[in-house]
Amino acid sequence: MELRCNSRGNPPITSYAWFKNSGRGDSKVSSAQTFSFNATERAAFICEATNRLGSHKSKSICVDIKDAPKDTSASISPSDEESDDGWVELSCSSRAKPPPSFTWFKKGPQISTQVATGIFHKVQFTQGGQYFCVAANTLGSQKSSPVSVRTKGLPGLWMYIVIAILGIGLLRSTHFMIKKWIQASSSSQAH
Template sequence: MKMDDQSLMAALSENVLTVNMLLIVFFLPGVLADCGDLKPALFITTPKKIEALNGSCLHIPCSFNTKEKSFNSSRTIYGIWMKHKASFGNPASSIFNSSGSVNTYSLNITGNLREKNCITLFPDLKTNYTDKYFFRVENGPFRATACADPLQITVKDSPWSPSINISGGDLKEHQSVTITCSALTPCPHSPPELTWNLQQDSHRQTEKNTDGTFTTKIQENITLSDTHDGYNIRCSARYPVNGGNKTAETAVTLSVSYAPRNTSASISPSGLVSAGSWVELNCSSRAKPPASFTWFRNSKHGAINVSVGQVYSFNVTEGGEFYCVATNDLANETSSVILLNTKGNPVFVAIVVGVIWFICLVLSVWYFKSKCPTPQQTRVGYFSSSVCSKFLSAGL
């Protein structure tokens, strides 16, 4: 009797274990098998991580594939989304089943499951929807979860700042470039509105990316000039959400290279300059990158290179015409000519004046002596003897 009781208890324990296993398999068919150590039977192609905006929708690009022969697209196919990874004692939380049995978040698979397309739309996300999600397919005897391809969804309260892209690399004057402002668009059904301080009628377009996500952008083609250097481009993205809008802005400052502009030369001191004194010639120009300067002097043989550098200082020996040339990698520009006028040295001038005065005096004495008659000369045309006597008495 005792042996029979032991046999009965063993049989009951075995039956209970069998029933439990059957219940697990019934309620979670295939989950434990393909989320364990075995090779997954289902794979999906979708971004590993997707960000969404609180109060907006989310488009999930998704396609699936399997090498299992038990999958038959002619049979009814159900797509299921679950939160968390299923494991023994910790089953996944199903939030959607295309059969209509579960739809916690009002999801909708817009893709054609028969074509292995599982594109899904979240209509209205909340921050507490942030989690890791798994996709599952049930197709008759084929039941598998894409455990190797989890999708991390992060729901943010703040929108993403748009990005500003400028074609062409290093920007230079006269260059035609395309300026693009683009914004992440997790909900293509309600794309963000983009505005900027360039042309206001720029056409907005929402484009599909290679990974199935979407981007909204506006573009403008412009030809650069020196006036664009330092120009601040601002672009804002306004996302429609339940209860209003959320806006983010980005600004980019243009850096444009241009040839020398407004090149001019100046002299200090100005006006007449005494020979032997120092003067300073200064060349200025607006250029990017900054210009280098070369000084020239005009001569009867042509222009002569006299100095390199923004400032040219020298001791004056004679006057002349000077000009400078500003040069950078793009071009060069020549200033107008400045005239250096000189005046004589005061000591030298005094000596010259003294010599001239002395020569004039000697000539005058000679002239008067030549005109004074001797006592024997009384002809008309000579000075009177009284004048000459006074002249001679003066010691001349």
């Protein structure tokens, strides 16, 4: 950002100074007519013009920084994706002014689906997939890189499947044996 101090005087202006107004008074930040700086926060500045007869300060100039979202990122907690209760929490962060709103999406094969709003989103391991957030304010929006939630089966699911297959096999074997026993009983009564 650049601020320029203009003043008329007779005799001519011999020097300029810029001051940053803080809660503890003014601090000199430049001795040039033009003051360049990286604007990262709201601040108030005062220009002072001086000639051989004296100096005069300008009114305070308030610089309010506004930015579209940047450095938007998504993270997962616990980061090792191990949780006692089967849930992980996704978190979105971004630098923006005014503060952004956050929307969560789950990536699909063709399109992404909105799944939540807000900084945080809780996901069960059974809802695995890739998730990303979008930070948006009145100046723009930015999408994070996706984070992956690995799908984990229910505890003992494979054990239940094996038991079910064995149970079905046992029922069929029992049915077959009873059928043979009935056939054998019927044929022995016929003789």
